[in-house]
Amino acid sequence: MDISVIIPLYNEEESLPELHAWIQRVMDENHFSYEVIFVNDGSTDGSWKVIEQLSKQHPEVKGIKFRRNYGKSPALFCGFERAQGDVVITMDADLQDSPDEIPELYRMIRMNGYDLVSGWKQKRYDPLSKTIPTKLFNATARAVSGIPNLHDFNCGLKAYRQEVIKNIEVYGEMHRYIPYLAKNAGFNRIGEKIVHHQARKYGTTKFGLNRFVNGYLDLITLWFLSKFGVKPMHIFGFLGSLMFIIGFFSAGAIGIHKLYDLYAGNPYRLVTDNPYFYLSLTTMVIGTQLFLAGFIGELIARNAPERNKYQIEKEL
Ligand code: UDP
Ligand code: MG
DSSP: OOEEEEEEESSOTTTHHHHHHHHHHHHHHHTOOEEEEEEEOSOSSSHHHHHHHHHHHOTTEEEEEOSSOOOHHHHHHHHHHHOOSSEEEEOOSSSOBOGGGHHHHHHHHHTSOOSEEEEEOSSOOSOHHHHHHHHHHHHHHHHHHTOTTOSOTTOSOEEEEHHHHHSOOOOTTGGGGHHHHHHHTTOOOEEEEEOOBOOOOSSOOSOOTHHHHHHHHHHHHHHHHHHHTTOTHHHHHHHHHHHHHHHHHHHHHHHHHHHHHHHHTOOOOOGGGOHHHHHHHHHHHHHHHHHHHHHHHHHHHHHOGGGGOOOOOOOO
16 A cells, blocks of 8 residues: 555544545545545534445545544544555644645655655644744754754644654654654655645644643653663762762861861851851752662653664665
């Protein structure tokens, strides 16, 4: 099979028939063999009925129905597990992404050797309250992830080589950073294609402004995991030791200074009267705690199932 199209959806019943007809037209015109996997993320409207109907009429339409709403990442994860196509395309169900981009995305993966091609909604039809924070978000994501050529990390329209999606694990709300996940898994031929974007035709957006707060936190998590996920001691142990040493020697210096004054017959004050003494103490305590955090992190990492999971590309 050439292409799997994965469509996560939550309450998008009005868009589905139109979207399916459009995909079908593009696929037939280009003679692709394909499947469309609708992942119904616990919709409370008639979305599942529509999917059942479509699937009855068209054998290439497949459906997954969650018992409740889990989120876009879980929906993508389950779609990825099921996908059979050589090239896997994800798109939103709300008709904001255009199926007309599929042939070119397919070509870029198959002919130009990309692992992943991300859409770039260069001209967006979204409210300003979304486009401005999005610019900031993408600039940060570029800097942190070390993928300088991506302008639109969270674009719903993306294409992957099958191997990529079978070897990464999207969870939580990490769908915003799939290119980063792919890069961390060693798939670094990441390309971009400018895609058409349309205003939402039916329904409303499913994400509020808290997406930006959560998005930043997730980015920090991913960065931390990719740097220190299997060796937390390397950061906490280092910082902890550094702080402890600084605290220890300053406390020592304060004590020696007092003793010196005492024996030299100078006026002196008690160590406990010196405010710097308390700073040194605090520094030592925090240092010890950081060090312990590293140790506990190592104990947890030792039990992590992925501590010895590597991406083996080829074996002879
Ligand atoms: N979506 C989903 N589960 C959710 C929220 C959203 O499957 O909990 C789907 C939604 O139906 C759509 C896609 O994810 O197909 C993108 O959502 P939306 O269009 O609301 O996001 P926006 O375009 O505003 O970023
Ligand atoms: Mg949308």
